Amino acid sequence: MQAMRTGQGTVNDWRSIVDMMNIAETMALSGIGPEVLPYVQILQKSMYEAADRYKKTKKMGLNGSGIVAMREVYEYHDLQRSSVSRSEYEKMIKKTADLIRSQAESVIEV
Numbered sequence: 001m002q003a004m005r006t007g008q009g010t011v012n013d014w015r016s017i018v019d020m021m022n023i024a025e026t027m028a029l030s031g032i033g034p035e036v037l038p039y040v041q042i043l044q045k046s047m048y049e050a051a052d053r054y055k056k057t058k059k060m061g062l063n064g065s066g067i068v069a070m071r072e073v074y075e076y077h078d079l080q081r082s083s084v085s086r087s088e089y090e091k092m093i094k095k096t097a098d099l100i101r102s103q104a105e106s107v108i109e110v
Contacts, residue, residue, distance in 0.1 A: 001013075001017070001070060001071070001074065003060075004017060004050070004060065004061055004062050004067070004070065005061070005062065005067050005070075006061065007059050007060070007061030008059075008060070008061070009050070009060035009061055009062075010060060011054075011060070013060065014047065014050060014051065014054075014060055017043075017047065017070060018047055019096075020073065020074065020077050021040055021043050021044065021047070021073050021077075022096050022099075022100065023077065023092055023093060023096045024036050024040060024073050024076055024077040024080060025037065025040045025096075026092050026095050026096040026099060027077075027080045027084075027092050028040065028076075028080070030092065030095070032080050032083065032084060032092075033076050033079060033080040033083070035076065036072070036073060036076035036077070036080070039069045039072040039073050039076065040069075040073055042065055042066065042068075042069035043066060043069035043070055043073050045066075046062050046063055046065060046066025046069060046070070047062075047066070049063065049066070050062055050066065
């Protein structure tokens with residue numbers, strides 16, 4: 001996350017944040033921590049912008065609102081993860097992967 005704050009992020013950093021964001025969104029839409037959804041929307045927009053900027057400049061980073069949203073999504077995701085069993089969390093990971101494979105609009109494809 002630090003690398004994305006400073007503009008030194010890599011494609012793998014971007015992918016890790018997108019994965020976390022997508023799982024947080026899937027959990028929220030399943031009723032686990034729906035409070036994260038406004039931050040997910042902001043972060044999704046910022047991640048698209050970061051990807052576009054990277055294509056042009058080869059620098060990966062987030063804008064101010066994206067940094068705040070990333071921090072919030074990370075904190076909510078940590079709370080979501082700790083509020084369910086390991087098996088339930090693994091189900092959410094699988095559900096997220098299935099949504100990505102089906103190209104659902106609610107997730108960013110990586």
